[in-house]
Amino acid sequence: MLNDQELLRYSRQILLQHVDIDGQLRLKESRVLIVGLGGLGSPVALYLAAAGVGELHLADFDTVDLTNLQRQIVHDTDSVGLSKVDSAIRRLSAINPEIQLIAHRTALDEDSLAAAVAAVDLVLDCSDNFSTREAVNAACVAACKPLVSGAAIRLEGQLSVFDPRRPESPCYHCLYGHGSEAELTCSEAGVVGPLVGLVGSLQALEAMKLLVGFGEPMVGRLLLIDALGSRFRELRVKRDPGCSVCGSKHA
Numbered sequence: 001m002l003n004d005q006e007l008l009r010y011s012r013q014i015l016l017q018h019v020d021i022d023g024q025l026r027l028k029e030s031r032v033l034i035v036g037l038g039g040l041g042s043p044v045a046l047y048l049a050a051a052g053v054g055e056l057h058l059a060d061f062d063t064v065d066l067t068n069l070q071r072q073i074v075h076d077t078d079s080v081g082l083s084k085v086d087s088a089i090r091r092l093s094a095i096n097p098e099i100q101l102i103a104h105r106t107a108l109d110e111d112s113l114a115a116a117v118a119a120v121d122l123v124l125d126c127s128d129n130f131s132t133r134e135a136v137n138a139a140c141v142a143a144c145k146p147l148v149s150g151a152a153i154r155l156e157g158q159l160s161v162f163d164p165r166r167p168e169s170p171c172y173h174c175l176y177g178h179g180s181e182a183e184l185t186c187s188e189a190g191v192v193g194p195l196v197g198l199v200g201s202l203q204a205l206e207a208m209k210l211l212v213g214f215g216e217p218m219v220g221r222l223l224l225i226d227a228l229g230s231r232f233r234e235l236r237v238k239r240d241p242g243c244s245v246c247g248s249k250h251a
Helices: 004-009 020-028 041-051 084-095 110-118 130-143 172-176 193-212
Strands: 031-035 055-059 100-104 122-125 147-153 156-162 221-226 231-236
Touching (some): 031 041, 122 130, 130 172, 147 193, 156 172, 193 221
Parallel strands (some): 031 055, 031 122, 055 100, 122 147
Antiparallel strands (some): 221 231
């Protein structure tokens, strides 16, 4: 049940007919893994904590650097040199002491990633490299857990949802195969802060839709964001029956 403080804290959200008390209870009972606490993971963690997701599993092996603060808004100047997980826990605990925060401070290998994914209801990929995205995708397909994937670099962003519970849903590998267009990082190519904030906020929204069960998640759709021209474009993405990751899942 929701206590009086929770009813007050989440009152504006509960007013929505798509959420209501039942939806808020579903959020409270949900467990979510956030992979990466950088530019994307910051707004994801902040919004899901504020929304009342009951258990947030935070995975990042990096420490806070001064160059992160231009866009990684869960961290602050006093956090420089700290583990990103510990920095995020400090901030999220202050925002919402009602939720549980589970720390993963070291890099996840195949076994530990599989265990981390199996322990939650939904995964958000907020990482910044292709190999991690591929590994997270494979773990989600194997465990049949929905994955909300976001990416941003320079002035371009992407967002999609992959849900192996749905036979028609593609996976990340269906879309990108064995490589992306360029293995660049923000430290090499740059990125504007509000763009990662936008993509991360949309990831948090898609996660809430999946957890509560309202709206139309972006399954089978890829959102492309052009921040330079303030334009949004949507592409349809089909599942590849011959995909080496999810093809056999629906055979």
